[in-house]
Amino acid sequence: MSALPSSAESPAPTTAPQAQPSSTSSHPPPNQPDPTLESNAAQGRLSAAPAASAAELASLKIRLQGALRQFPDFPSKGILFEDILPIFADPRLHEALVRALELHVSAAYEKPDVVVGLEARGFLFGPSLALRLGAGFVPVRKQGKLPGPCETAGYQKEYGQDFFQMQQDAIKPGQKVLVVDDIIATGGSAAAAGSLVQKLGGTLLGYVFILELDFLQGRAKLDAPAYTLLSSQEK
Ligand SMILES: O=P(O)(O)OC[C@H]1O[C@H](OP(=O)(O)OP(=O)(O)O)[C@H](O)[C@@H]1O
Numbered sequence: 100m101s102a103l104p105s106s107a108e109s110p111a112p113t114t115a116p117q118a119q120p121s122s123t124s125s126h127p128p129p130n131q132p133d134p135t136l137e138s139n140a141a142q143g144r145l146s147a148a149p150a151a152s153a154a155e156l157a158s159l160k161i162r163l164q165g166a167l168r169q170f171p172d173f174p175s176k177g178i179l180f181e182d183i184l185p186i187f188a189d190p191r192l193h194e195a196l197v198r199a200l201e202l203h204v205s206a207a208y209e210k211p212d213v214v215v216g217l218e219a220r221g222f223l224f225g226p227s228l229a230l231r232l233g234a235g236f237v238p239v240r241k242q243g244k245l246p247g248p249c250e251t252a253g254y255q256k257e258y259g260q261d262f263f264q265m266q267q268d269a270i271k272p273g274q275k276v277l278v279v280d281d282i283i284a285t286g287g288s289a290a291a292a293g294s295l296v297q298k299l300g301g302t303l304l305g306y307v308f309i310l311e312l313d314f315l316q317g318r319a320k321l322d323a324p325a326y327t328l329l330s331s332q333e334k
């Protein structure tokens with residue numbers, strides 16, 4: 100799990116104002132079309148949320164979008180780091196996040212048996228989403244953290260390379276699995292997690308992220324439908 104530096108050690112974040120979450124150079128204002136939704140739809144992979152839920156989802160997204168922050172040159176020069184942690188610092192936003200994801204998943208996917216969350220930020224909301232959906236939660240962890248027999252997959256990500264593991268008995272053959280994480284950048288992490296789920300015999304329903312770096316085209320690496328809740332940086 101990477102340690103985020105304190106703000107005293109980091110460049111000042113760019114923060115969208117809470118009352119009216121207007122755009123920074125990277126976050127489109129919420130009253131414009133959501134490019135992540137367009138890219139979801141363009142791939143023809145997801146059904147729209149039912150109309151009754153769509154209005155609630157739209158209003159939750161506006162609130163959540165305003166809480167995002169960005170830190171330039173973290174963890175290395177040239178990376179614009181998307182910080183989702185303010186959402187979890189506020190219980191109303193935390194609740195809004197889990198509700199928004201619940202609304203989307205209930206509308207767009209079959210009910211999953213298992214929600215798989217990726218270390219570390221997928222652990223922040225994966226278990227609570229799983230509870231809401233009446234599903235189990237299973238972690239994908241970085242190599243060397245899980246006891247017992249494990250499956251391993253190596254991957255490249257936006258700023259490095261790593262290995263993911265799952266316990267071999269974590270998923271029963273045929274179980275329907277949803278993979279969740281905070282962000283998809285190059286798609287390396289999510290694709291590796293999906294491959295582990297499939298090695299264990301799980302049926303991959305799809306992926307759910309809070310944010311997507313569209314310009315890196317990470318979803319092209321995924322072989323199941325992907326949904327992103329909020330708008331993210333443009334190149
Ligand atoms: O699409 P990708 O290019 O693979 O990048 C996305 C991954 O990178 C981040 O995790 P990181 O490996 O930094 O780990 P952390 O959550 O433990 O900080 C993020 O939480 C995603 O898991």
Ligand SMILES: Nc1ncnc2[nH]cnc12
Binds near residue numbers: 179181256257
């Ligand atoms: N730009 C970014 N911000 C936050 N997490 C990330 N994981 C990969 N790229 C990232």
